[in-house]
Amino acid sequence: MNGIIDRCRLFDRWAGSYDNEVRSDAGFPFAGYDHVLEEIVRLTDVESGMRVLDLGTGTGNLAARFAALGCEVLGIDFSPKMLAAAQRKVPDARFVYSGLTNRLDFLHGKRFNLIVSAYVFHEFDLSTKISILTRLSRDRLTKRGRMVIGDIAFPTVKGREEAHRRWAAQWDEEEHYWAADEAIVACEEAGLHVRYVQVSSCGGVFSI
Numbered sequence: 001m002n003g004i005i006d007r008c009r010l011f012d013r014w015a016g017s018y019d020n021e022v023r024s025d026a027g028f029p030f031a032g033y034d035h036v037l038e039e040i041v042r043l044t045d046v047e048s049g050m051r052v053l054d055l056g057t058g059t060g061n062l063a064a065r066f067a068a069l070g071c072e073v074l075g076i077d078f079s080p081k082m083l084a085a086a087q088r089k090v091p092d093a094r095f096v097y098s099g100l101t102n103r104l105d106f107l108h109g110k111r112f113n114l115i116v117s118a119y120v121f122h123e124f125d126l127s128t129k130i131s132i133l134t135r136l137s138r139d140r141l142t143k144r145g146r147m148v149i150g151d152i153a154f155p156t157v158k159g160r161e162e163a164h165r166r167w168a169a170q171w172d173e174e175e176h177y178w179a180a181d182e183a184i185v186a187c188e189e190a191g192l193h194v195r196y197v198q199v200s201s202c203g204g205v206f207s208i
């Protein structure tokens with residue numbers, strides 16, 4: 001529990017400087033940040049009017065893109081300061097305080113055409129990632145809905161090991177960066193069909 005509270009406080013402290021940092025950092029871990037967000041949007045085949053759930057919405061940079069395209073956007077996050085920044089940036093979207101591992105009961109039976117997320121799932125180990133995705137796919141997607149998840153990711157476990165050596169000084173040992181080869185196998189075993197595209201030296205997007 002303390003771990004979650006500490007993590008939440010860390011994101012609260014980061015909220016004011018987050019947008020500048022992700023864009024000024026050309027290296028690990030945010031290289032290609034805007035390209036990753038653009039690729040998420042492209043892979044959704046979004047249409048105006050769609051219902052979009054943005055997981056770990058942060059300051060609302062991904063939510064803003066979908067709202068600008070005429071979608072009904074709901075962003076969730078466990079950092080009140082991130083949520084306040086998102087609401088200022090995207091007044092037309094709805095932002096709600098919630099942890100991603102929660103059951104999201106406040107949604108009642110609501111389902112979404114698109115579930116998206118950027119730079120969040122590395123908070124969870126692989127089995128937690130899969131269980132969140134499986135639950136959301138079963139309980140929160142419409143029949144033809146899809147999930148598109150962008151994050152700090154590498155094509156293979158070997159590529160991730162090389163990246164770990166290359167960026168040892170910046171690597172956060174408590175985070176769980178994706179290796180697409182192992183993630184695809186784990187997703188397929190859980191009944192989720194996945195495609196992966198590498199967008200930058202350390203960023204990629206999964207369509208599920």
Ligand SMILES: C[S@@+](CC[C@H](N)C(=O)[O-])C[C@H]1O[C@@H](n2cnc3c(N)ncnc32)[C@H](O)[C@@H]1O
Binds near residue numbers: 060077078118
């Ligand atoms: C690196 S930021 C990414 C923000 C945004 N998606 C973007 O692409 O700029 C990670 C966000 O995920 C949120 N987050 C991390 N773990 C979470 C959890 N377990 N439940 C809810 N939100 C979480 C943080 O509060 C933070 O706003």
